[in-house]
Amino acid sequence: MAQVLVLVDHVDGAVRKTTSELLTLAARLGEPAAVFVGNGYENAAGALAEFGATAVYTVDAAVNDYLVLAKAEALAAVVEAAGGASALAAVLIPSSAEGKEVAARLALKLDSGLITDAIDVRAGDGGGVATTQAAFAGGFAVDATVTKGLPVVTVKPNAVEPQPVAGGSVPEATAVAVELSDLAKAVKVVERKAKAKSGRPDLTEAAIVVSGGRGTNGDFSKVEAFADSLGAAVGASRAAVDSGWYPHSNQVGQTGKQVSPQLYVACGISGAIQHRAGMQTSKTIVAINKDPEAPIFELADFGVVGDLFAVLPQATDEVTKRKG
Numbered sequence: 001m002a003q004v005l006v007l008v009d010h011v012d013g014a015v016r017k018t019t020s021e022l023l024t025l026a027a028r029l030g031e032p033a034a035v036f037v038g039n040g041y042e043n044a045a046g047a048l049a050e051f052g053a054t055a056v057y058t059v060d061a062a063v064n065d066y067l068v069l070a071k072a073e074a075l076a077a078v079v080e081a082a083g084g085a086s087a088l089a090a091v092l093i094p095s096s097a098e099g100k101e102v103a104a105r106l107a108l109k110l111d112s113g114l115i116t117d118a119i120d121v122r123a124g125d126g127g128g129v130a131t132t133q134a135a136f137a138g139g140f141a142v143d144a145t146v147t148k149g150l151p152v153v154t155v156k157p158n159a160v161e162p163q164p165v166a167g168g169s170v171p172e173a174t175a176v177a178v179e180l181s182d183l184a185k186a187v188k189v190v191e192r193k194a195k196a197k198s199g200r201p202d203l204t205e206a207a208i209v210v211s212g213g214r215g216t217n218g219d220f221s222k223v224e225a226f227a228d229s230l231g232a233a234v235g236a237s238r239a240a241v242d243s244g245w246y247p248h249s250n251q252v253g254q255t256g257k258q259v260s261p262q263l264y265v266a267c268g269i270s271g272a273i274q275h276r277a278g279m280q281t282s283k284t285i286v287a288i289n290k291d292p293e294a295p296i297f298e299l300a301d302f303g304v305v306g307d308l309f310a311v312l313p314q315a316t317d318e319v320t321k322r323k324g
Helices: 017-029 041-050 061-065 068-081 097-110 221-230 238-242 308-323
Strands: 003-007 031-037 055-059 088-094 114-123 129-135 140-145 152-155 173-176 208-212 233-236 263-267 284-289 302-305
Touching (some): 017 031, 017 041, 017 114, 017 152, 031 041, 041 055, 055 068, 061 068, 068 088, 068 097, 068 173, 097 114, 114 140, 208 221, 221 233, 221 308
Parallel strands (some): 003 031, 031 055, 055 173, 208 263, 263 284
Antiparallel strands (some): 114 129
């Protein structure tokens, strides 16, 4: 079977859930082969083997000293080291802001087709790679297939439940030398700072997200308390972020982060298209809003017409009691 390259999403070897999801999808298409860029491979090897990586290509950490073009050039070098585009089945990349730019640049280098924001990846009926894609700000699900070159696909988090592979052994890593172009080295990263930890899951990876909007009037305490009772991440609408009530890094929407959790709870959010674009592929949506005519109720699987400051404390108490 042909190899499927998976770009590993990690921090110093701590592999994120998005990678195990991509390895699970890669196994549907061929032999999963991880591409590890940076330091800490010894910390990541076990996790990659657990989720089915049968080969690993490592790239020197110096690539991370530059912006996305360097990573695209590194992936192109790995494609050549793996036998060239014709020898591979696909390249799968996490559908983050950086991942989509890397994928676009890689597809251009390979003269290949590109699919972004896939929510399902599978083998096509006539061979090749078939996908279901969230398109037009998440308003439509589109079945799409790359018809030219090596398929380059970015996949949204939570697209599939990761499936461990029994008896997986750590594959021998193949180091790939990358000669970066002068253009790729035109901008260099000179400093990195660790993000302050909130104790909550990462917004794009969380199975449950509780978000607050204009209806919070700037008080996210009830939203945070309910999220903590569920072990959920906290999101915010653009209105809340623009008002300075919550950090931009927590914004959910077309100009923020796109999430697709198992459960999304929208609290005091009207449901404007900007916000819907970032969360409407969630598996189950619950809306809490005082306005029974709020557009969010058209999208919700379950709705509560009421004041979030009255509803959320009751819900938090009930969740806590049942966990008790």
